[in-house]
Amino acid sequence: MRTVYVNGEYLPEDQAKVSVFDRGFLFADGVYEVTSVLGGKLIDFAGHAARLARSLSELGMKAPVDTDTLLEIHRELIARNGIEDGLVYLQVTRGAADRDFLYPDAETPPTLVLFTQAKPGLAEPDRAAKGWSVISIPDRRWGRRDIKTVQLLYPSMGKMMAKAAGADDAWMVEDGAVTEGTSNNAYIVKGDTIITRHLGEEILHGITRAAVLRLAAEAQMKVEERSFTIEEAQGADEAFITSASSFVMPVVEIDGTPIGDGTPGPMAARLREIYLDEARRKAV
Known part of the structure; x- marks a missing residue:
């Protein structure tokens, strides 16, 4: 017990x-x-x-x-x-x-x-080997998503919508643009550029997000913090999410459309590797 x-x-x-x-x-x-x-x-x-x-x-x-x-x-x-x-x-x-x-x-x-x-094996490679599928849903949460409150009913509903659709998670959409996942920050990769929504009251200021973007910059990867649509994401080369419990997780399908060739891409794999290396080294 x-x-x-x-x-x-x-x-x-x-x-x-x-x-x-x-x-x-x-x-x-x-x-x-x-x-x-x-x-x-x-x-x-x-x-x-x-x-x-x-x-x-x-x-x-x-x-x-x-x-x-x-x-x-x-x-x-x-x-x-x-x-x-x-x-x-x-x-x-x-x-x-x-x-x-x-x-x-x-x-x-x-x-x-x-x-x-x-959570035995929380960071094992096989957790990210397949990648996630996600669906898109309207973002119907309250406005101050930058505050990590216990108001999690709608994200829970989103998880259930994803489960009913046979997907792993849902990306929420407001005014035509992706805000974030139900419990994670969302990213796409186009060419050599990582794209993720800019900080504001519309999304949680993810701790893993901050670390991953810093490590990406240190590795000379290009980063754009801006809004993107589901359609842009479906046409991306890669997609992934970050969170404290999933670290860096590839997304391989959005609303039934494969991302890239439908398998985890090299950018997400590299970011997961360097993030976990540093996270373990600096763990307390």
């Missing part, structure tokens, strides 16, 4: 409880992060901690603990649960208070929950 962390306590998962008045439950008034673990160490922890701080600030929520304490909790959960490859999920809510659309008193303590998920 897993050990989880709830508001200062390490508990067996069947003893972990959060109030029915918690605003994360009543209003989705909370934020989260997911950090990958490879070889028992955390990948891109500093980036996830920084984004968590930004999300909290954007919503006027106070941090329940400092970054050093957060790192200690992550490491303790990894050790207690014997995680070699997997994920650590973290959620902070505005806390428990009587139901009211107005925020509770500023002194209301936030809720902090963390748990692990074991």
